[in-house]
Amino acid sequence: MAAWYDKLVGETGSDYHRNVILPATLRMLAPQAGESVIDVCCGQGVLIKPLLDAKIGKFTGVDASRRLIESARARHGDDPRVSLTVADACRPGPWADGKNDAATCIMAVHDVPDPVGLFKSIAQALKPGGRVIMVFMHPCFRIPKKSHWGWDGDQKIQYRRLDSYGKPLEIPITTHPGKGSGEQTVFYHRPMSELLTAIGQGGLAVTACDELYSHRRSQGNGPFSKAEHAAAEEFPMFIALKAVKP
Structure with missing residues (x-):
C-alpha cells in the first residue's frame, strides 16, 4: 500500500497537509537552526524539506515501511543532513539514541497498535527537556465509519453525529476506494483519556494542545x-499535542 500512500501525500503533502497539518506542526515545533530533529513514522518524508529549510542541523526519519523510506531516500537521500531508517517505532531500537532536540509524529498515532510503545520510543529518542509535536485525527470528532455529518432542516444547522467514542476500536480502512483491490489498513481509535494516559506512561508530559479545523469552505x-x-469552525478535524521529555 506504500505506492498508494506515496501518491496520496507526495513530496509536499496532501491538501490538508499543506494548509492545516504542516503549518501547525512547524508553528508548534518552532525548529531552531542547528537542531537535531527526528520524525517518527516519517512515511515518504513530507517534513524533510520544511525542516531543512528551517536550517536544522540533522533530520532523522524512521518508518516501518521500507518502500516509503525508499521514496524518502529518492527525494532527499543525497543531503548529508538526512538519515533514514526502516524500523518499528513501537519497539526500542538504536535509532532512539537520546540525542535529538525535538521530534515529530504526524498522522500516525492512530495507525499503530501499541501507543505506549510508540511514546516510549519517542521519549527515548529525545534529550532530557526535548519536545515532540504529534498531530493526528481528532479522536472526539473524526472516527472513521463512526462519525458523520447530518443536516437539521428545522434548525438549519449542520451537526456532527457520533455513533461511538468511549470504546477503543480497530477500524479497517480500504486503501483504494472503489477499485475493489481489497487492500486495507487498520485505524486504531482510542478515547482521549486513554491517549493522554499512554503518553504519560511513555515518559512524556503534554504541555500544549491545539485543535485544528478544516480550511475548506x-x-x-x-x-x-x-x-x-x-x-x-466548530468541529475540529485534527488535534495537535506538544509534549516534553522531563
Whole structure:
C-alpha cells in the first residue's frame, strides 16, 4: 500500500497537509537552526524539506515501511543532513539514541497498535527537556465509519453525529476506494483519556494542545453553505499535542 500512500501525500503533502497539518506542526515545533530533529513514522518524508529549510542541523526519519523510506531516500537521500531508517517505532531500537532536540509524529498515532510503545520510543529518542509535536485525527470528532455529518432542516444547522467514542476500536480502512483491490489498513481509535494516559506512561508530559479545523469552505451562499461554514469552525478535524521529555 506504500505506492498508494506515496501518491496520496507526495513530496509536499496532501491538501490538508499543506494548509492545516504542516503549518501547525512547524508553528508548534518552532525548529531552531542547528537542531537535531527526528520524525517518527516519517512515511515518504513530507517534513524533510520544511525542516531543512528551517536550517536544522540533522533530520532523522524512521518508518516501518521500507518502500516509503525508499521514496524518502529518492527525494532527499543525497543531503548529508538526512538519515533514514526502516524500523518499528513501537519497539526500542538504536535509532532512539537520546540525542535529538525535538521530534515529530504526524498522522500516525492512530495507525499503530501499541501507543505506549510508540511514546516510549519517542521519549527515548529525545534529550532530557526535548519536545515532540504529534498531530493526528481528532479522536472526539473524526472516527472513521463512526462519525458523520447530518443536516437539521428545522434548525438549519449542520451537526456532527457520533455513533461511538468511549470504546477503543480497530477500524479497517480500504486503501483504494472503489477499485475493489481489497487492500486495507487498520485505524486504531482510542478515547482521549486513554491517549493522554499512554503518553504519560511513555515518559512524556503534554504541555500544549491545539485543535485544528478544516480550511475548506463551501463556495455557495445558501443555508446549506452557511451551515457548512459554521460547522467547519466548530468541529475540529485534527488535534495537535506538544509534549516534553522531563
